[in-house]
Amino acid sequence: MLAGGVDGSDAPSDGAGVGGGTPRLPSPAGGDGASSPFAAGAAEVVRTAVPVADYHTLFTQAVTAKYRPVWLDGFDVGAAAYFNVVFHPDTGSTTWFEYTEMSAGGYQNRFDTLKGQGFQLTFVESYLNNGQVRYAAIWEKSASAVSAAFHGYSAAAYQSMLDSQTAAGYVPAQVSVVSVGGALSYSGLLVKRSLGASWRLKSTLTDSEYQTLFNETTKAGLGLAYVNAYTVNGSPRFVALFAGSASAPSTARHGLTITAFTSQTATLAKDGYATQAVSGYAVNGSTLLIAYWSK
Secondary structure (H helix, E strand, C coil): CCCCEECCCCCCCCCCCCCCCCEECCCCCCCCCCCCCCCCCCCCEEEEEEEHHHHHHHHHHHHHCCEEEEEEEEEEECCEEEEEEEEEECCCCCCEEEEEEECHHHHHHHHHHHHHCCEEEEEEEEEEECCEEEEEEEEEECCCCCEEEEEEECHHHHHHHHHHHHHCCCEEEEEEEEEECCEEEEEEEEECCCCCCCEEEEEEECHHHHHHHHHHHHHCCCEEEEEEEEEECCEEEEEEEEECCCCCCEEEEEEECHHHHHHHHHHHHHCCCEEEEEEEEEECCEEEEEEEEEC
């Protein structure tokens, strides 16, 4: 299947929006992949702290080797912006598009265009690049999901939207937060699906609050279903969704260096675990990661 990518600049508590850029189609699958870092037959390929400027090269290598992104996390450390990405084998059964570096207006335009062509938003991420809010998103050709997307919402608008949408049967799939001048901006995706008998979502957790909530919810039989990170005035904050439906064996870590994450991922892969989420954040100018894996 063809996949679109945007690499250039466009240059619920959640809201709605989308960004521009110049679409670039990758080389057709089946080309010379001798220099590609993607080994054939891997269940997943995970790359962390990829500079935004280098992502298109990695993306093209992935598509050429018949892999596709299923998770994309953007984060900034100082003036530099990076992506963490998880690729899975692309069977070719579903047509999909991915775009990155979108402004709010560009994202909205892309959303409207692809929706009109029968594509469903399946993943959305907001992040900062040079102090500007940017969006990355994945769409698939599907009519099965009933969903509601939002971007650029203030904390109050997000909470109001979340309350009304959950009352209408929607539940969170992704909630991405960025801090702009200390004000939080929420973006994400809600889907009509079951999260089990109960679920809990928190979007402003400190390190210790996340650990406390993790202990409480896992003891109550809820599993981690989504996690993301951002910073507010230099301090990390976490978004975490725990759900009764997340019953598969799993393990989670935060405060990981890139080296520690890579080692943990390799160890867990040997026991049949796959990376479900990996999100970066800056602490004292260094990159740390929060992640979880499940079988």
